[in-house]
Amino acid sequence: MKNACRLAETAASLLTDRARLAHWAALPLRLIVGYGYMAHGYAKIVKHPEAFANILHALNVPAPHLMAWATIVIELAGGLAILLGALVPLISIPMAVVLAVATFTVHLQFGFTSIKLMAVTAAGPQFGPPGYETDLLYLACLAALVLGGAGPFALDGWIAKRLRAPRAAV
Numbered sequence: 001m002k003n004a005c006r007l008a009e010t011a012a013s014l015l016t017d018r019a020r021l022a023h024w025a026a027l028p029l030r031l032i033v034g035y036g037y038m039a040h041g042y043a044k045i046v047k048h049p050e051a052f053a054n055i056l057h058a059l060n061v062p063a064p065h066l067m068a069w070a071t072i073v074i075e076l077a078g079g080l081a082i083l084l085g086a087l088v089p090l091i092s093i094p095m096a097v098v099l100a101v102a103t104f105t106v107h108l109q110f111g112f113t114s115i116k117l118m119a120v121t122a123a124g125p126q127f128g129p130p131g132y133e134t135d136l137l138y139l140a141c142l143a144a145l146v147l148g149g150a151g152p153f154a155l156d157g158w159i160a161k162r163l164r165a166p167r168a169a170v
Contacts, residue, residue, distance in 0.1 A: 026085075026144070026151025033141045034083025037095065041075030044068070059105045074098050082145070085154020092142045099135050107132040 044052045049068050056064035074094045081091040107130060110116075116128035150156045 024152060026148055027153065029141045029145055030082055030085055030088075030150060030154070033138060033145070034079045034081075036138065037075045037079030037082065039079075041072050041079060044072050044075070061101070061105065071098055082142075085150035085156050086159075088150045088154070088156055089146045092146050096139060096142055099138055103132045103135040107135055 049065075049072060052071070053064045053068035056067050061067050075098065078091045078095040078098075081087055082095070110129045111131040112133050114130040114133040116130070117125055118128045119126045145151075
């Protein structure tokens with residue numbers, strides 16, 4: 001009986017600690033999603049936006065130059081906003097749209113798996129085109145951040161506190 005009580009106390013303690021720690025779950029999501037988006041936007045800048053616009057044109061995306069720049073801005077600014085935890089519910093909408101376009105125009109045809117080992121050569125491993133797995137992971141992370149909040153060290157929390165604070169009489 002004594003061991004059963006101790007086990008129940010330990011289980012209750014773990015659940016309490018887990019609930020307290022759950023608040024921190026958003027932080028690694030924000031860091032990886034924000035950095036990931038920014039890395040993709042930066043790569044498009046470094047490899048020249050015109051090259052990305054040409055890819056969009058080949059995919060029959062309307063207004064490819066405008067869409068190339070819109071995508072780059074959404075990836076860079078949206079990634080930074082997610083990283084900082086700023087305006088997460090709002091910025092997640094255009095970020096999800098960018099992912100949906102990438103999924104349906106590029107990745108869907110290659111199936112689910114993002115990593116396809118095709119061969120191992122003297123030059124190293126050779127991979128096939130990525131599927132939509134990573135797109136879904138990013139969408140799931142965005143959904144988790146929208147539904148669960150941006151977590152600690154987020155500007156959204158700071159802004160909410162500032163708005164709730166009673167204003168000093170003038």
